[in-house]
Amino acid sequence: MRLTEIDYGSSINSLNANIYQFSGSRERILLTEPVQVWHGEAVGQLEKLVHLQPGWDGYQAEPVSFTNATFALRMLESICGDDAPIPQIVPGVSGDLQIEWHTLQGDIELHVKAPNDVRAWHSQFTDGTKAEEIDLTFDFIEIAAWVKKVTESAIAITTATA
Amino acid sequence: MSNTAAISNRPDHLPDFNCPPLNEVTLGVQFAQPKGYQQIYAGEVWNLYRKDYPLVEEQAPLEPTFETFGLSAPSGQIKFVTGASHDRFWFLQTEGDELIQFQNDRLLHNWRKVGDRSNPYPRFEYMIAKYRNELEQLQTYMIGLASDALAINQCEVSYINHIIVENDDELKASRWFRFISFGDTEVDDFKAGFREIVRDEAGKPQGRLIGEAVSGRNQSGQRVFVFTLTVRGAPKEPKIESALEFLSRGRELIVKRFAELTSDYAHTKWERCK
Numbered sequence: 001m002r003l004t005e006i007d008y009g010s011s012i013n014s015l016n017a018n019i020y021q022f023s024g025s026r027e028r029i030l031l032t033e034p035v036q037v038w039h040g041e042a043v044g045q046l047e048k049l050v051h052l053q054p055g056w057d058g059y060q061a062e063p064v065s066f067t068n069a070t071f072a073l074r075m076l077e078s079i080c081g082d083d084a085p086i087p088q089i090v091p092g093v094s095g096d097l098q099i100e101w102h103t104l105q106g107d108i109e110l111h112v113k114a115p116n117d118v119r120a121w122h123s124q125f126t127d128g129t130k131a132e133e134i135d136l137t138f139d140f141i142e143i144a145a146w147v148k149k150v151t152e153s154a155i156a157i158t159t160a161t162a
Numbered sequence: 163m164s165n166t167a168a169i170s171n172r173p174d175h176l177p178d179f180n181c182p183p184l185n186e187v188t189l190g191v192q193f194a195q196p197k198g199y200q201q202i203y204a205g206e207v208w209n210l211y212r213k214d215y216p217l218v219e220e221q222a223p224l225e226p227t228f229e230t231f232g233l234s235a236p237s238g239q240i241k242f243v244t245g246a247s248h249d250r251f252w253f254l255q256t257e258g259d260e261l262i263q264f265q266n267d268r269l270l271h272n273w274r275k276v277g278d279r280s281n282p283y284p285r286f287e288y289m290i291a292k293y294r295n296e297l298e299q300l301q302t303y304m305i306g307l308a309s310d311a312l313a314i315n316q317c318e319v320s321y322i323n324h325i326i327v328e329n330d331d332e333l334k335a336s337r338w339f340r341f342i343s344f345g346d347t348e349v350d351d352f353k354a355g356f357r358e359i360v361r362d363e364a365g366k367p368q369g370r371l372i373g374e375a376v377s378g379r380n381q382s383g384q385r386v387f388v389f390t391l392t393v394r395g396a397p398k399e400p401k402i403e404s405a406l407e408f409l410s411r412g413r414e415l416i417v418k419r420f421a422e423l424t425s426d427y428a429h430t431k432w433e434r435c436k
Binding site for chain 1: 194195225226228229231232233234247267313315316396400
């Protein structure tokens, strides 16, 4: 978090991720760069989940935490290719969340318990692979391969329909 | 630790300069919001540091930041619309050259040049010794609230250099940077950035080194190149000791990369001594 102010000129806006200055409003606003369909949809779903009312389940469930939502989106960016199908995002009761793909090829569920604390599960129907469950922190290259395999048919169907 | 002790503790293998263009250094960690903590307690947190940091300012909060790895590096900034958020507080020394930044999920320590810009950099070893103390004080306070130690999920160390241009020849970026050249063409301004993965001993991703060079003007109106190097990522364990190890390693990477990416001309100007 740098402190010093520099005039970079009107034609240049800093892209540096460690500039965090805001002016005026105390509200956090959405400023992102959607380049994939799933990205915009995921942001929309996550926004709804962080706005859940406390006790949304009729008991004492908390809304999805802002921190977990941010981490989940970063995780998805590391997992999903440009044409990845839109995942379903389901709130947990403790501010956590679960990201899921269910296709004819198989299922994937990623439980984001906290930043750097993800339980990943998948089962594949077509190649006889048994269900597998692993714990992950911040390296999701293995999950990217799962998503590609499990969602290939969904992509193919979408393309054929188009 | 005194400044003299800090200099003598500096690792021998690192490049060194007598007059580096360093303008600001930041050490920081991000952690899960401690249980039992609410913004109403921010004054109690200030009291932990108030003797050395008697001034306070309120700032907008920093957003959560995470480095993740997989198919590609994460893209742009993310900000969700949410309701009220915790302020970020600056606890400042009277001179203003060192400050602590605190919010419900962050603690940072900054050093910066101030005034006539002649205040010397106290060195990393001095800064990190102070920062260790500040983290431990915060952790003790948070444990008092709900018995939980800080659960650190990201660490960040940044070196921000201001290279002041003194003549037309020095306006060429290639005079200073090995990785930027516009040939014979003069450009009005530029911005160049890169990100590279930082790996642990086993070759697994642990964080990223993020570099950015940009032309601009400082508050005195002088032409400057601002060259920022940041290392950010998760500690091996969510504990203070592990976070400090990450920051120390990040500092070494930054210092080495700084020397690799800047020119011989720059090294002469900054009086490279190692």
